Amino acid sequence: MSVELTILLLRPFRPATMMADHDEGKDDESEAVVEQRIYGCDLIEEASIHLELPQVCAATAQTLFHRFYARRSFARHDVRHVAMGVLFLAAKVEESPRRVRDVLNVFNALFQHRDDGSHALEPLDLNSERYLRMKQLVVGVEAEVLTELGFLLYTEHPHKFILNYVRLICPDPSLEQQLAQRAWNVINDSARTDLCLRFAPEAICCAAISMAARALRLPLPTQPPWWEVFEVAKAGARLGARARSERAKRCGRLTRARPSRRADADVDRVSGQMADLYARPKAQYRDLKTKRPSPAAGPGQG
Numbered sequence: 001m002s003v004e005l006t007i008l009l010l011r012p013f014r015p016a017t018m019m020a021d022h023d024e025g026k027d028d029e030s031e032a033v034v035e036q037r038i039y040g041c042d043l044i045e046e047a048s049i050h051l052e053l054p055q056v057c058a059a060t061a062q063t064l065f066h067r068f069y070a071r072r073s074f075a076r077h078d079v080r081h082v083a084m085g086v087l088f089l090a091a092k093v094e095e096s097p098r099r100v101r102d103v104l105n106v107f108n109a110l111f112q113h114r115d116d117g118s119h120a121l122e123p124l125d126l127n128s129e130r131y132l133r134m135k136q137l138v139v140g141v142e143a144e145v146l147t148e149l150g151f152l153l154y155t156e157h158p159h160k161f162i163l164n165y166v167r168l169i170c171p172d173p174s175l176e177q178q179l180a181q182r183a184w185n186v187i188n189d190s191a192r193t194d195l196c197l198r199f200a201p202e203a204i205c206c207a208a209i210s211m212a213a214r215a216l217r218l219p220l221p222t223q224p225p226w227w228e229v230f231e232v233a234k235a236g237a238r239l240g241a242r243a244r245s246e247r248a249k250r251c252g253r254l255t256r257a258r259p260s261r262r263a264d265a266d267v268d269r270v271s272g273q274m275a276d277l278y279a280r281p282k283a284q285y286r287d288l289k290t291k292r293p294s295p296a297a298g299p300g301q302g
Helices: 003-009 015-024 031-050 055-071 079-093 100-116 129-148 158-169 173-190 201-215 241-251 253-257 267-278
Strands: none
Touching: 031 055, 031 079, 031 100, 055 079, 055 129, 055 158, 055 173, 079 100, 079 129, 100 129, 158 173, 158 201, 173 201, 173 267, 201 267
């Protein structure tokens, strides 16, 4: 393989540069695109449960899903195909691989149940042309995602901060488990949005804790503000250069080597987007090329 081709294939994912433009156009994202984003992530979550994958696999797949669509168009790439491919890939990344036939059977059942509401599910014939087409789709999407993201698949999820944060700030030890569980649920739901591209995982975690505490009517420390302990801004402030430098030193080479995240760590903005998500009806699949609801046939049916 020539040097030129190698460079072309290994295009790195640069969220700091790319998402600056993406965030400016966030308010202009069409309703149909938002719905398809949520629909694709719902598929990933449901499929991961049926495949008995750990939660980290679903979270990684949803992050890869958002990263891919930050570069590619929803109109040109069917969310059903991409959802299959990224979950298949994420299971490998998180060392919980599943056979392609199992992935396809699960998604085939989900497509039938979601698209036509059928309870009498028709199993996927492993010797059929449809199975071969779906298999080619999954393998093709996997390769395209790897190429588009430059094989940079490292993800840092907000989940890993919850327990430590809750232990530090919860005023009532008897409510620590409830607070952590509610915050965990909010973080799982946040993966249906592109928050992972626009905010640091610490900010998403703090927003989830804030929403969970409000639901439990649990007051959190305000002197000093608890979120500032974790170097997270509540209302649009940015981390200072010194704070970013100290954080980079604590995190070591890995933080400096990976693409930098935006310094906007805004608890209120994350909470606001989550409130909007909860107010939405259940997402349905739509063909963005024709602007019409999808036919009952799933991927691979011609």
